[in-house]
Amino acid sequence: xxxxxxxxxxxxxxxxxxxxxxxxxxxxxxxxxxxxxxxxxxxxxxxxxxxxxxxxxxxxxxxxxxxxxxxxxxxxxxxxxxxxxxxxxxxxxxxxxxxxxxxxxxxxxxxxxxxxxxxxxxxxxxxxxxxxxxxxxxxxxxxxxxxxxxxxxxxxxxxxxxxxxxxxxxxxxxxxxxxxxxxxxxxxxxxxxxxxxxxxxxxxxxxxxxxxxxxxxxxxxxxxxxxxxxxxxxxxxxxxxxxxxxxxxxxxxxxxxxxxxxxxxxxxxxxxxxxxxxxxxxxxxxxxxxxxxxxxxx
Numbered sequence: 001x002x003x004x005x006x007x008x009x010x011x012x013x014x015x016x017x018x019x020x021x022x023x024x025x026x027x028x029x030x031x032x033x034x035x036x037x038x039x040x041x042x043x044x045x046x047x048x049x050x051x052x053x054x055x056x057x058x059x060x061x062x063x064x065x066x067x068x069x070x071x072x073x074x075x076x077x078x079x080x081x082x083x084x085x086x087x088x089x090x091x092x093x094x095x096x097x098x099x100x101x102x103x104x105x106x107x108x109x110x111x112x113x114x115x116x117x118x119x120x121x122x123x124x125x126x127x128x129x130x131x132x133x134x135x136x137x138x139x140x141x142x143x144x145x146x147x148x149x150x151x152x153x154x155x156x157x158x159x160x161x162x163x164x165x166x167x168x169x170x171x172x173x174x175x176x177x178x179x180x181x182x183x184x185x186x187x188x189x190x191x192x193x194x195x196x197x198x199x200x201x202x203x204x205x206x207x208x209x210x211x212x213x214x215x216x217x218x219x220x221x222x223x224x225x226x227x228x229x230x231x232x233x234x235x236x237x238x239x240x241x242x243x244x245x246x247x248x249x250x251x252x253x254x255x256x257x258x259x260x261x262x263x264x265x266x267x268x269x270x271x272x273x274x275x276x277x278x279x280x281x282x283x284x285x286x287x288x289x290x291x292x293x294x295x296x297x298x
Contacts, residue, residue: 003043005036018043061149062107069140083232084225096133106144111154118158127161134160196244201225205233216246
C-alpha cells in the first residue's frame with residue numbers, strides 16, 4: 001500500500017487522514033474524512049492508482065491561482081507573436097479574464113461555471129471577444145494541466161458562439177478612380193490600396209526603396225500596426241515578404257513617391273490617420289474585381 005490511514009480526534013468527532021509520500025519523497029496527507037472507508041477509497045484512487053499510471057496530482061499544486069500562469073504564458077507568446085496581437089491578449093485578460101478568474105485556485109474551477117461565464121459574456125459581447133477571452137482561460141488551464149496541477153481542463157467541450165461573416169462591399173474601378181480624383185494629395189494612397197491589393201499595414205510600412213518603377217513592382221517587406229496609439233513596424237502579416245505588380249501604373253504619380261532616401265516612408269506618416277483600415281480593405285479588393293472581369297472577358 002502506498003499510503004496509510006490514521007485516526008485523529010476533533011470537536012466534531014473522530015476523523016481520518018490519508019498519509020502518503022509525493023513522487024519527490026516528501027510526506028503529506030489528506031485530512032477530514034468522516035469514515036475510514038472514504039479515506040481508503042480516496043487513497044486508492046488518488047495515490048496508489050495515480051502513481052502507477054503517472055497521473056498523480058499534488059493537492060497543494062491545485063491551489064495555484066490562474067494569474068500565476070498568465071505571466072509565463074504571455075512571455076512565451078511574445079517570442080513569436082506581433083505586438084498588436086499581444087496588445088489584444090493583454091486587453092482581453094485585463095477586462096474579461098482576470099476580474100473573474102485571476103485569483104481563483106485552478107482546482108476549484110468547474111466546467112459548468114466556465115460555461116455560464118461564456119454564455120453570459122456572449123449576451124453582450126461579439127463572438128470574437130468571447131472566443132479570445134475563453135481562449136486565454138483555456139490556454140492557462142491547459143498549462144496548469146501540463147504542470148500536473150489539475151487532472152482535466154474545465155474549458156474542454158464548451159458551447160461557444162460562432163463568428164458571423166460580415167458582408168463586404170467593394171468599390172468598382174469607376175468608384176475607385178472617382179474617389180482618387182476627389183482625394184487630392186491622398187490620391188496615390190487610394191490608388192495603391194485599390195490597384196495593388198496592399199493591406200492597410202503594408203501601405204503604412206512601405207518605404208521608397210520598396211517601389212521599383214522600372215520593373216513596376218512593389219516589394220512588401222514590412223507591415224505597420226497601431227499599438228497603444230503608436231505605430232509599430234514588423235514583418236508582414238504572413239511572416240513572408242512578397243512582391244506585387246502595379247495595376248495601371250500610369251495612375252500612380254511618381255512625383256508623390258520620390259524622396260532623397262530609400263528608407264523614408266513612401267507615403268506621409270499621417271496616412272494611417274487619413275485612411276481607415278476598414279476603408280483600406282474595401283479598396284484593397286478592387287484588384288480582385290479587375291482580375292475577375294479580365295478573366296471573364298477572355
